[in-house]
Amino acid sequence: MADSGMSSAEEIERRVAQYLRGEVSFQEFDAFRQERGIQSFVQLAPQPGTSTGGLTGVGQTGRLLPTMGEGGGAAAPSYNDDSDDDDYLDNDDSAKRGDDSDEDDENEEEMEVVEEEGSSTTNPVDTSLTAKYLEGKLSFSEFAELMEQEENDGKETPKPAAAEPSKKGVDISEAFSLELALEQEERKGRKRPKRRRINEVPKPLRGLMGEANLRFARGKYDDAIKMCMEVIRQVPHCYEPFSTAAMVYEEKGDMERSLQFALIAAHLNPQDPEEWVKLAEVSLEQNNISQAITCYKKALRYDPNNIGILWEQANLLEQTQEPRKALEGYQQILKLLPEKEGNKYMDLMRDMSKTYHATGETETAIETMQAAFTKHPTLVTFEDVNMLTELYITMKQYRHVLEAMSSYCSVQLSWQGGVTDTMAALDRLGMPDTGQQETQVMQCTIPPETPIDLSIKLAVSLVHLRYLGAAKPLVDMLLQESAEDMGDLYLDIAEAYVDVGEYDSARPILAMLVNTDRYNLAAVWLRYAECLNALGKTEHAVQSYAKVVEMAPSHLGARLSLSALQQQLGRPEEALQALSEGAPAAMPTAVETAAEVSSQPGPDVQLLHHKSTLLYSQGRMEDFLDSSLLMLSKYFEEAYQQQNLQLVVTKLTSRRRKYQLNALRDEPGGTRQGRHVVDLSGKLSSISKLEWWDLLCKASRCLARLGRTEEVEHLTMAALASPQFEKDAAKQKELKYMVLSACCLNKNYRMAYFFVRPMIMENTEVNQLWNVFCQITTSSEDARHHRFCLRLMIKNQNNIALSFLNGHNSLISGTYKHALGEYVRAYRLDPGNPMSLLLIGVTFFHMASQKYTIKRHFVLVQGMSFLNEYLIQRGETQEAYYNVGRALHQLGLEHLAIHYYQKALHMNPPDVGDTKYSYLLDLRREIAYNLALIYSNSGSKNLAKLLLDQYCVV
Template sequence: MDSVKPGCSKGNMDKMDVEKELTNKFLSGEMSFAEYSSEWYGGDDEEEAEDPNKVSDDESRPSLPQVEKIGQRRRKLTRLSPVLLGLMGEANLRFVRGDKDMAEKMCHEIIKQIPTAPEPYQTLAQIYEHDAEKSLQFSLLAAHLSPSDANEWLRLAAISKERSDVKQEMICYTQAIKAEPFNFEIHMKRLDLLTSLEEIKYPLNTLNVTRVKCYHKIVTCLPATEGEIIMKYAKMAATIYHNNRELERATAVLDAAYKKCSLLFSLEDINIFLELLITQKQYQACIEVFVSNLGIVIEAEIQTVKNSSDEIEEHTNYINCTIPCNLPIDLKSKLLICFIHLGAISLVETLLTDFLTNDVEKAGDLYMDIEEAFSCVGHHELAMKLLEPLIKNTSFDLGAVWLKHAECLYNLGRLDDAVESYYKVLKHAPQHPTARRKLYAILEQKGRIDEALDILQQDYNYVVSAKLLLDHCQELKKHNKILKYLEVGEALLSKTFPRYRHQEELSIACKTKGGIDLIHEFRKMRGENPYHEDDLHFDEEESFKLTPQEEWNFFKELLGIANDHKQYFTMQRLCFGALMSKALTSHRIDIDFYCLQACILSNDHHTAMRFIRDFTHKYPGPSSWNLLNLVIGSVDDTAHIKFLSRLFQKDSHIVRHLFLGNNFLTSGRYLVALKYFLEYHDQCREPLSAFLISVTIMIMAAQRTVDKHHNLILQGLSYLSTYKQLRKCDQEAYYNMGRVYHMLSLNNLAVEYYEKALSCAPIAKCEQHGVIDLTRETAYNLYLLYKDHSPEIARKYMFKYLVI
């Protein structure tokens, strides 16, 4: 079992071990004082208001937590026991007498037992006066462990400044402020340091102290007697917070100033304060400000009511309100807004009559604020009283006003009037997504489906909403408008799918994964606009986007629709765009195969060649080779011959002979082709190779530059006979033999084999492709043979086999 000293818990022992470890790391130079301090304090929140009565009372500070979080709180001053206190006195006495070695040993003994006591570090700092670095380290530790001495922290800040240690200097000022929060001069010294650092563009984010935090600290720390200073820095802090959209903190700093010096708040200050309180929904606090600072007299009564949980709670019922005549109208509007949210609707109706006498031209924005409050709590009829004057005024013939009017009408159930108002919104803001959705819902409810779907269609020449595009897709699918669904879906995916301008960009897409930025960089290098002229401009403020899985499923669905409706070029655009989508990087192998399929279907065989090359390298086998042969057979040039040689260079498969033989055959190099076909036939003895050899020899026999035509024809017929024996399919074999004799103008033999082919059964039956039969092809060839010399026989074949 672990031994524990008497009087110490296991948790305290662990804590002391961590404290000792941190102290040793600091003294050995493994960590700076800034890092050491952050382990204890964890980055204090400078805006947090502190109780002035607790600042100088070390005993009242919260104690250190357990090992998991040794920092994050103010330190508790560690007291030495009487025995160690006597030892400390002896150490100081030895130091005064000049026995520094013994004094140092005594200090280290105390540190060994209680590493968080400040006294031994103070003495060690004096002992090492000759070593400035050591002395500073011990002084910092002593101040850190007894942080209530502001002067000591200021002295250490001065030393840190001389050493150009900015972080350490800032920490010293921060600790000095905690020791004496009422000392305005220390606050100013810290602000001066920040100003000098800003001038040299020092990275302030590494200091955990910002200018606005310093302002906030001044407001929360200074006493109410320093009202002017508090107001000055409260306004500055509130302005910065407001600009950064930190409204909660802006409210907090003004609230702290208001509690200390409310009499110094001007009407403008109160107006801003009330505005912030309303944004934070602190309506009761607003009422208190109105009563205490603006001369508002309110008559109210407290009622006890049961809530939804059958619990008794108090409710304030506002009965009457007297408003001074000289109260500015914007403050009157804020008072009405507070009463609306506090449920005093009867009182608001009384006050609203007077408010509506104000000129709409001057107070229109305030009308809108009150209307928004009414709509928020569900009193749409009262909201209409404020909207009607606005829509009649030409200065407020705006999309935002008509939108409020339309929504109010919709909530009141006046759908026909709401439709008109929504159309007014789209007149002012044609791309407004909310108006389009609401108008669609009404028109769909009325059964005007086509008109409703047209409303969801955005103009792609302007900024578009991705979320509205998705809604449009869902509704088109719901009403079975499949082709339109494909069109809008492609527009939605264009947010992450690029459009290519030329083959170089497609080459980049094929070689990289999820790098649309590379395309833009490539265009910049060429001196082009990085964005395509037909690209959609999406709303950048809209946070909506499809998840990677949603985008993948949506892409596959659109691809299937395009394939079903033979929209092959759309398929190709979708597949090429998916190559550069960062969300679909994990599906790159599938996308490459889809690209190959789309290229083949759209007869873009040159681009298909780009993809099939990769597939044959990565996945060699019959499937890849069949696709390769399909693509090669449709490409006009012969540049792929070198590729084929390289493809089978490492793994020389027998199928290589077929590929090379076919390519040399189509390029007119018949002898080379014959060589490869013969090599293949020697090893495989397949009917295909025998047939190819026969065809090649027959073509050679037809050349004028070749001698011994008859010998070649006999050899060709011999391999054709071999083909017939190996093929074991009478209809196909007889048909091909008839074609060969037909080509050689041996018509009697051609007719004989054609007749044999007609008398044979079909080649095969397939569930997917039906019956595979050469009867019509055979009959047509017979028709060609007879039409000039025996038209009656030719007509017989035509009517028997060729008439549908």
């Protein structure tokens, strides 16, 4: 029988699935239903199951179960309890009482309802989050935040679109509506189903919930908790089991667990703000401030105008270092406070204004005080006005100071034009500045009970508004007081005079302050020195600045000003001393090792920069280098410390250089393996990039002039390897030229060749680069450049410099025919160039000097013809005659060589206009020596000695 029932149920499920998929029409499906006598396809009245097995149908899967006719299916299991019948009756009575309460609540607006006979609605509580919270993996604040996010996501989820029609054209929604129409007559006679809240325990579980409450009342706490957990398992969206469990745990003394369940119950039934306040107080007892803040936040959601809750929440926010959020709460309190609580309003306003000012929101502080003054003008005190005017002065709103003083302190302004009304006078303050303010204000009258600090704030505002005449009586009143007692007010008015350039008025006030005991401070002396300097009293200003440096050695501005004044007075040593005091006694040089460096703090970078500039202007290069290298080594610190900088700078791109630099640094001992860098105080960014570049160029030139070529090479390489100038393409290019020059000076021709090669490839027409290239290749005695020149010639066949270089390389190698070809190429490119004629003639002479040369005389004649052409183009010059004579001397034609040597010997060197280097172009010593060799070989010893004594002996 059971098998037939199961097969019958499976058949019904199969037909239902076919109908829902549209495989059968509604007519066919309805005929099948009538044939089987099926009343409904939903189990409408599930019965409670056993205490261990839970309930069938409620809180489980949404599977459709047919309700069969007689013997149509298995009956639902019954609930068996080992308690007596009285307990069960009590449960039934409680269930009935629950039904009555449901009927009373059925018309409430905030009630979300479901039919009692229907299936459970969607569960609004994420059971996984609840489990994590109960296990202590989440705090309640996090739990509440996550639940709110899920609720918001659920609200924003769009409604599903209407179902598409089935294959046979039947809409599923239409089919269900037809089925409901068939049963409409039967439903008319039924009683309207009761409605309940979605977060209340459903009727099938009320008996179990009542049993749990009964067990709790009888002191059977463990059984009550088990029953509550069973209800929670099946309907986790109901608050009642959580609330009961919280009370059970509280009776057991487990307050932490009780609070957890109570918080979940409150979250499921959040409309009671008093419950949230109670939970907040319990959280505070457990020293959980963040959880208490969350509880107060929940309470304010349902009672936003509760001043007490707002106050408690704001106080807690202040304790958690969240002043901005606390101030938002206090602002809400100010709006809600009644008129009769004006004193409380003003006290809160004062605290808020101080907090706003401390957090940098001075404008908001002013707005808060203005609102309070407007709402409770009779409660405004002098202290309040003092605070407001101080905020106005901070924001440089001096006109508002006068407005506040006139409104709340009875200050009156009278004008020369006959205007005695104070407000009208204040309106004139807003008029354009005509430069006649000094004569407009005639008198400023203040009540005698006005505190002196308010009077001085009024005077400060008048001074800044350039109404000096009106401010003078107030200042005179202050000067009658003791500077020892009123020094802060003295300083306020003096600074106001200094700010507007009234140094004559500020000087006597500052002089009185510096002679007191309490205000004999560096800040006051600094103001006094600035005032004296502005008045042209340089000597007195120097003394005042020296006093500031003595009292505050680390004050940078005072040192710089003192140094500038000493330099202005013609005291360079004192100027340097002003920049050096307070620095380490023995400054280490940039090349000293770590063991030699003092443990004292390094000098300030700005002081060091000014000192370097001063030393450079005085021409003290050694001292300048000591200071500048300290700064530059720190600026290029990461690269300057490395010894193997050549491995870094040989990388073509800045990215590769940075990678190589990091690789060297990561090597064992790589960070400090090279030169030591002294730590400096102050920010390197306080000096601009342009100033750093200027300092680098000056230091490089000085090192080169002093012959410290190794240091200049290391410095320029460190600058190139450092990322400081990598984003400036122009400076990167100039740095490469600086490194090239430094390598040439240090005779590091291998590195110089590496840098000059790409420069040559980019600028093949620049003769200066070719000259440097020739100097490098000649000095290095390396043949690597031969193939480079040949490959470059393929791309630049019309380059004369390349033709000469390839010809020179071939000439040195002894391949004269190849050299002759390159020289002829150069001659064809520039026939008027005497250099190519000379080189072609010399090459022919070399070929004629070879042992196995055929047609030697023909080669000599060709060589002489080119030399004669060279002589014609160069003209009668010492150089031309010497070159021809030297060529004939090599061939052994000494009688002809003597002729050209003597002509060259009696000619003056070329006039280059620079007598310092003109001796380099004078060939008479070389000519005399060659002639002496010829005379000596021919036996004319005396003539040879005469030439040597005349031209070659120093």
